[in-house]
Amino acid sequence: MNWYVLYTKPKWEKKVAEQLQAIGIDCYCPLVIKERQWSDRKKKVEMPLFNSYVFVHLDEKDRSLVFQSPGAVRYLFWLQKPAIVREDEIATIKKWLNAPDVAEIEVSSYQVGDTIEVDSGPFVNHKAVVQKVTNSHYILVLESMGYVLKIKHK
Known part of the structure; x- marks a missing residue:
C-alpha cells in the first residue's frame, strides 16, 4: 500500500478526510492551529497544513x-x-506537528537548486530531507510532492 496525494475541492480537506474514513479508507489530513483575526475578535482555528490535499493510504x-466523496477531485501527479x-x-x-516546540508552520513551493543539509537541532540524523536549521526555523523538503515545509519553533 502507498500514500497517495488526493486533490480536493477548496476548503473540503477535513470533510473529504471524514467521508473517506467513514467508508473505511485510511487517510491523513495534517492540521495546524492558526490564529485568525475577525473585525471583532481573534480566534484559534484548525486548518489543513496543505491546501486542497489529503493523503490516502x-x-x-x-x-x-476515493471518488465516492463528492469533494475528491483528482490525484496529484508528479513526473x-x-x-x-x-x-x-x-x-x-x-x-513535527506533535512536537512541543513548534509554533508555526508554513508551506511553500519547492525551489530547484536548494542546498539540503541538516547539521544541528532536534531533527539531526533524521531520515527526512531537511534544507537548513536556523535559530527560528526548520526547513523540511518533501521531494516526492515538490514542497518545502517551513517550521518556526518557539
Whole structure:
C-alpha cells in the first residue's frame, strides 16, 4: 500500500478526510492551529497544513474508491505518475506537528537548486530531507510532492 496525494475541492480537506474514513479508507489530513483575526475578535482555528490535499493510504487497485466523496477531485501527479509519499515522510509530518516546540508552520513551493543539509537541532540524523536549521526555523523538503515545509519553533 502507498500514500497517495488526493486533490480536493477548496476548503473540503477535513470533510473529504471524514467521508473517506467513514467508508473505511485510511487517510491523513495534517492540521495546524492558526490564529485568525475577525473585525471583532481573534480566534484559534484548525486548518489543513496543505491546501486542497489529503493523503490516502491504499492499494493501487483501490485508488478509484476515493471518488465516492463528492469533494475528491483528482490525484496529484508528479513526473506523469501518481505522487507517492513515503511512509517516513508521513511519519515526519506527524512527528513535527506533535512536537512541543513548534509554533508555526508554513508551506511553500519547492525551489530547484536548494542546498539540503541538516547539521544541528532536534531533527539531526533524521531520515527526512531537511534544507537548513536556523535559530527560528526548520526547513523540511518533501521531494516526492515538490514542497518545502517551513517550521518556526518557539
